[in-house]
Amino acid sequence: MFHVMLVEDQEIVRQGLRMILEQDEHIRVSCEASNGIEAMEKIAAHHVDVIFMDIRMPDMNGIEATRKIKKQYPEIYIVMLTTFNDDDYALEALNEGASGFLLKTSDGSKLIEAVYSVMNGGLVLHDEVSAKVVPKLLEQTKKTVSTMGIELTDREKAITRQIGQGKTNKEIAAELHLSVGTVKNHISVILQKTDSRDRTQLAIYAVKHHIS
Template identity: 65%
Template sequence: MWRVLLVEDQAIVRQGLKVILEQDENIKVTHEAENGAEAIEVLQKCAIDFIMMDVRMPVMNGIEATRIIKRDWPNVKILILTTFNDDEYAVQALREGANGFLLKTADSAKLIEAVYSCMQGGLTLHDEVAAKVMPKLLQNRQKETITVDLSPRELSITKLVGEGKTNKEIASELFLSIGTVKNHITQILHKTGLRDRTQLAIYAVKHDI
């Protein structure tokens, strides 16, 4: 069962999200926080697998919290959830290592699907957000060239990561085991000097892989 931390300054919203998420037997909301600073306090004391976090909050916002959490707890998955359809927030969140960006207009099925996607290594972007974010990530991509030596297999995997595919989906498409895909991604991250899978997805888009 995945242990979930909800970070949202409005209690009624947290309660609604908890009810929705716990409809799935694999999801348990174990902790709640009203801002990014409280979220970090929770992580210092408790084991958390997944964080669903608002962007605009008092004390510490979601972008700043994501930066700190991904630095100190890189394996924790973070889905940014907001009412603000703002491409700049999405770009910042992804650059700081968020595993997805979803609008609060998403239905309950989409929320649960997003948790699964993030936990399985995918990159979740709300359609409306993706339509605005991708052009920003693609800007000036022709000026950037690949300076690391990736094998054809590594390039194929990088391309699929850039498409938001999970390890399971990549393994199925390339006829590999999930373990082999994970090993390849680890090697790719080492070669490129990137921190995590989200940065690799952005790297793939920027370099038109």
């Protein structure tokens, strides 16, 4: 069972999100909050796997809440959810550790898919947002990622290629005929070799260095 938290200041929106997500028998909305401060309080009292986080909220907005939550609970996945198609918001959210960015206009099925994707190590980006954000991420990582002295094995290149294509660990394992555990171990080594902070940076590394 995947336990989801909804952080959104409009109750009617939270109700709609809950109805959509709980159509899937493996997803349960375990708690809700109307702002970042309340979210921090609720996390301490509930088991949470994935958070759908609004951007603009009173008292503590979604970006600040994401920063604080990921620092204290790095194992929790956060998907930003907003009506604002603003690439700067997306870029900041990803830099703070978010695992995805969806517009509230997304189909209900996309919300459910997002839960499964992030729980399998995937990165979720709305198409409209991705088209704007990826070029900025590429530019941002030019100064922080270098190929100097980096030697990836053929297996590591194959896995990096799959990550650059947005594949989850489970999908990579199936594609390369490996166990999920083996894929995770390889990714840990690749992150160290490429000096990538996280999976998002590694995906950008793959695109930047034409590992496709």
